[in-house]
Amino acid sequence: MLDRSEVGKRGYLNENFRLFHLKDSRAEKLDYHYHEFDKIILLLGGKVTYVVEGVTYFLKPWDVLLVQHNLIHVPIIDPNEPYERIVIWLNAGYLAQHSYGGEDLSACFDLTRERGFHLLREGKERRLEYMRLVTELEGALRDREFGHELLASTYFLQLLVAINRDAGKDRTVEVADSYRRDPKMGEILRYIAAHLEEDLSVDAIAGRFYMSRYYLMHRFKETTGYTLHQYVSQKRLLRAGEMIRSGVPVMKAAEQAGFRDYSTFLRAFQGTFHMSPREFNG
Template sequence: MDTEIQGDDFEYKSGYLKEDFLLFHIKDKVNKEFDFHYHDFNKIIIFLSGKVTYLIEGKAYYLKPWDILLVNNHDLHKPIIDISEPYERIIIWINLKFLEAHNYDKCDLQTCFNLVNEKRINLIRLSNDAENQLRYLISMLEASLKSVEFGSKLLSKTIFIQLIIYLNRLYIGENYLKDSKALKYDPQIDNILKFINENLNKKLSIEELAQKFYLSRYYLMHKFKEETGYTIHSYINQKKLMLAAEKIREGQEINKVVYECGFTDYSAFLRAFKKMFKKSPRNLLDEE
């Protein structure tokens, strides 16, 4: 794997996670503004200390120590960091295939991430008891990952699954948000984002969105950029291309994917795909 530390996050050059999961414990002071970015894997961010606001899909989360953010693959996100204090966090990258391999009857380990998409709340804010349990699991996981004793790799996977089960229980139990001051967003833009992500197989023009949500074209474009950091056209295009890449990795026929992701012109799709991923759709599977 080829990675670079980029302050809050890691730039994953290939964009594709081959390991079951990776954990990074980072503490630093980085004087840098970060761009919105996404991953092809799910991510857990455990905020430990500092002054950080995290932006995820049009929502701003004001974090407290031991807050947890669940970030789905393809969620556009970035931190806004106050460098007056060191920023400490734990970041865990998760290979969805690993979770799928450990699903059992009535126990889908991706449930919490699926519910994030449904409820559109990424934050889990813990009670004191829940925080103590999380601290225990994280300390056990970090210790096992550093260990070279017999069975340490298997033990790490076992503790990681325990952690995922615990986070699922917290989210299913609706412990995902208790403080309204922790979250700021525009409900109207949130509904538009939800509509876009549920209809990526359609053309989705600015005019149609403005008409559907009873907004002027200018106001929609201005408010969307203000709340998300993206123009509507750029957001829709990137989301469609992310979906197309996912379908191609799953083995679907490229011509069919182009149609299913709402593109009407293959040449335009190909140019946009190469610009975003720096490779053609047919070469995308080379990273597998």
């Protein structure tokens, strides 16, 4: 089972969306974590590096980082500069409710996950548009006059449309100096995501990708911050949780997520989510 001190769930979202405007003069060291909701990060100031599923991003002011639910990530913050950012948590049901004509507002998160590249770095004109929408959104959220919630939703949806339009253009090559990733580790992570129900032991992965056990274990830990076993265990639990919430019977969800022993699954599930699968589905 994954050590909760290394990877854990952070935050709970009960609203349609929640915006935080944060500025820290003292850097807090965070552990690797994930959320059950999608997250948008807009860097306003400071020097911060973000690691998302083994890819390291060197952020600049007004960069946008899209972190889909259940992606394991961590910020690494330089304590010598104040760290200011806008963070928005998004409710998937709200996005689905406001998606029309086959245009899914959560598409930007799907696209970035599929590419394995989560950064948007736009030109001056688009940055000014983001700035305008975020300023209007913050103002509407602070306001208490008639229609302020409707107005805030309007600005929020405009921001999502803008982000989806920009995410539709793959600019990975254009911002090559903004990130670092190990192509082989990226290939391994994609393989794990697509084959959770199969044998993903160190020996199996090392054999499939023609590398020694030692090199795989060392490089995986160095690249992602956690061991291969820990990573696979957490991804299987998150997959099982998603299936359970979608109505799949618990035993079937455990099996399809790659757990061979049901009692092991129950212990790991309880240890990670602090509730039984039946309570989780409630």
